[in-house]
Amino acid sequence: DAGVIQSPRHEVTEMGQEVTLRCKPISGHDYLFWYRQTMMRGLELLIYFNNNVPIDDSGMPEDRFSAKMPNASFSTLKIQPSEPRDSAVYFCASSRLGQGVGEQYFGPGTRLTVT
Amino acid sequence: AQSVTQLGSHVSVSEGALVLLRCNYSSSVPPYLFWYVQYPNQGLQLLLKYTSAATLVKGINGFEAEFKKSETSFHLTKPSAHMSDAAEYFCAVSSYSARQLTFGSGTQLTVLP
Numbered sequence: 554d555a556g557v558i559q560s561p562r563h564e565v566t567e568m569g570q571e572v573t574l575r576c577k578p579i580s581g582h583d584y585l586f587w588y589r590q591t592m593m594r595g596l597e598l599l600i601y602f603n604n605n606v607p608i609d610d611s612g613m614p615e616d617r618f619s620a621k622m623p624n625a626s627f628s629t630l631k632i633q634p635s636e637p638r639d640s641a642v643y644f645c646a647s648s649r650l651g652q653g654v655g656e657q658y659f660g661p662g663t664r665l666t667v668t
Numbered sequence: 669a670q671s672v673t674q675l676g677s678h679v680s681v682s683e684g685a686l687v688l689l690r691c692n693y694s695s696s697v698p699p700y701l702f703w704y705v706q707y708p709n710q711g712l713q714l715l716l717k718y719t720s721a722a723t724l725v726k727g728i729n730g731f732e733a734e735f736k737k738s739e740t741s742f743h744l745t746k747p748s749a750h751m752s753d754a755a756e757y758f759c760a761v762s763s764y765s766a767r768q769l770t771f772g773s774g775t776q777l778t779v780l781p
Contacts (some may be wrong), residue, residue: 586768
C-alpha cells in the first residue's frame with residue numbers, strides 16, 4: 554500500500570491568501586484525522602472524520618479553518634485567510650475500525666509557512 | 669478527560685546505553701496507551717501499544733514498555749541505544765470508546781557516539 558499521501562509537502566504563502574492542504578488516506582480506512590504540529594503547542598488534533606462525516610471538530614482553531622471529506626479517498630483542510638501564526642506542519646492520519654484503537658497511520662506532513 | 673505527561677523534553681544517551689523515556693497518564697476510564705516515533709521530516713510511526721492485555725509490551729526496533737497501573741506510568745525502554753534511534757518520541761492515550769489520540773509533548777532522543 555502507498556500509505557497516507559499528503560500534498561503539497563511544502564507551502565509558502567503570504568498572509569491573507571487561501572491555503573488548501575490535501576490528503577489521500579489508505580484505501581479501506583474509515584477514519585481520517587487532521588493534526589497540527591508546532592514547537593509551542595506540540596501535536597494537536599484539529600478534526601476527525603468517520604466514513605466521510607466530521608465527528609469532532611472541537612480542535613479547529615477558528616472559523617478561518619475548514620475541512621471536508623467529499624469521498625473515502627480524499628480530504629482537504631483549508632485556511633482562509635491565512636495568518637503567520639498558522640505556520641506549522643499539518644499531518645493527516647487514517648485508521649480502520651477493525652484495526653484497533655489508536656493505530657493511526659500518518660502521512661509525511663505539509664510544512665506551511667505564512668509570511 | 670485523558671492526558672499524558674512526558675518527563676524530559678530532551679534525553680541524551682551514549683550509543684549502547686539504556687534508553688528510558690518516561691510517560692505518565694491520566695484517565696478516568698481504562699486507558700489504551702501508545703508510543704509513536706517521529707524521525708526528522710517524517711510523519712509519526714507506531715512503535716508499540718498497550719490495550720489491556722499483557723502489561724509488558726514489545727514493539728519494533730527492540731523497544732518495549734511496561735504498563736504500571738499503580739504508578740499510572742507507561743515508560744519506554746531499550747536495552748542498548750543505536751544511532752538510528754535518534755528521533756522524537758511521543759506517548760499517547762486513548763480509550764475503547766474514543767477513536768482520537770491525545771499526545772504528550774514529546775521527548776527528543778539524542779544518541780551520542
